[in-house]
Amino acid sequence: MSLPDNSTVLIVGAGPTGLTAALSLIHHGCRDFVIVDAIVEGQNISRAIAIHSATVEALASIDAADVLLSRAIKGKSIRMTSRDSQIFEVKFDHLKIHSAHPYALFVPQNVTELVLVQKLQSFGVQVQRPHRVIGMKQNEKDPYITDVSFEDGQVIRARYIIGADGARSIIRTISGIGFSDPEGPNLSNDVLPQMVVADVTFEPEPVGPLTIEGHLNNTVFSGSVLMLTPFGNHFNDELTRDGKPITKSIFRVACAVPVENGEPPYSPPKEYVQDLVDTYWSDIDRLIWSTRFRTHSAIADRTFTRLGAAIFLVGDAAHIHSPMAGQGVNLAIRDAIFISEAVTKHIHSPMAGQGEIAEARHARALEIIRFTKNFLKLASLTYNPYAWWMPFSLASLRDLMLRILGRFDFVQSRVAWGLSGLGRR
Secondary structure, eight states: OOOOSEEEEEEEOOSHHHHHHHHHHHHTTOOOEEEEOSSSSOOOOOOOOEEOHHHHHHHHHTTOOHHHHHHSEEEOEEEEEOSSSEEEEEEGGGGGGTOSOOSEEEOOHHHHHHHHHHHHHTTTOOOBOSOOEEEEEEOSSOTTOEEEEETTSOEEEEEEEEEOOOTTOHHHHHTTOOEEOTTOOOGGGOSSOEEEEEEEEEESOOOSGGGSTTEEEEEEETTEEEEEEEEETTTHHHHOOSSOOOOSOEEEEEEEOOGGGOOOOSSOOHHHHHHHHTTTSOEEEEEEEEEEEEOOOEEESOSEEEESEEEEEOGGGTEEOOOTTSOHHHHHHHHHHHHHHHHHHHHHOTTSOSHHHHHHHHHHHHHHHHHHHHHHHHHTOOOSOSBTTBOSOHHHHHHHHHHHHTTOHHHHHHHHHHHHTTTOO
């Protein structure tokens, strides 16, 4: 498909971040943009599943939340359990005094993308596919324009570029922006450095408190964690991959894989995932989708630069971190909304600041990285005795403290506030 020769704004990447950026531009009065993606069609993978209160509010501010609210499961709580009892539960209804959306939305990423694509199409905008960026250079005639080259030989001249093209961002790479852990390389000491995530059905279907919809469950065991989120039958049609209907309830499972077990396969097979969940759940009947990922963190040295055009990095192109606490897609969506608003203001008034909002989003990302690292460390504690003279473990102390603190509403409210993003929009 032919691309236009010129565009005020070019969005590279059409995941949730890029799609949200496009919707935010429209909402704030900018229609002269092009959104491109390197793959032929949207990926039918579920990945991120939690959209927190602050993100729902941000989407509502650009009139992009209604359909998502009708499609998603409204999450009531996040639980932390041991093998035989509940340790702590964060109830989102504590957020009622802070937000009109006192819940987390549990919805697979591909459903989120589908909703956002359909919203974009309602404005007559289509994602241009497949178009892979291979180069950028300052325009020879206008120092505020960048010539963006694509693999098929086409070129777009753009005044603003929003890089929403993921952790391996070509926009970031060509712009010469570094991408590293803010605490420096520390791979040998990473806690829970790798995980496997899968959507599965079980036979027989599990029963009990952890299978009730509306709750995300984290079962901790020595040095690791197993996460379980029941989807019921809400997303069976959207998660079907091979044309074979799914009739049973779907569960999202995620489990840490010890380094000594080696690197997980890229798309772990059913047998591999079964080995991870064997201790806790019944047999996997059907593996719908699976992937592996590292829990490491990284942040771009800066999220705003110029190469002729003003270039902004958002979402995974700007920062990545552990999926613990479900903050990744949330920060990305809010990045996209705020950056696109700033871009639109600058289009209408060139004196409006651009770098300031990028610096603010960069600072917010650093906060999230610290938050998720602490969450990860808490989950990774072991039940091994701390020392011969201290016959109890750090994990046991954690569990005891959380059981006690969880009885107080103000503690639950504080944790819910931290997870919601309302204090770090």
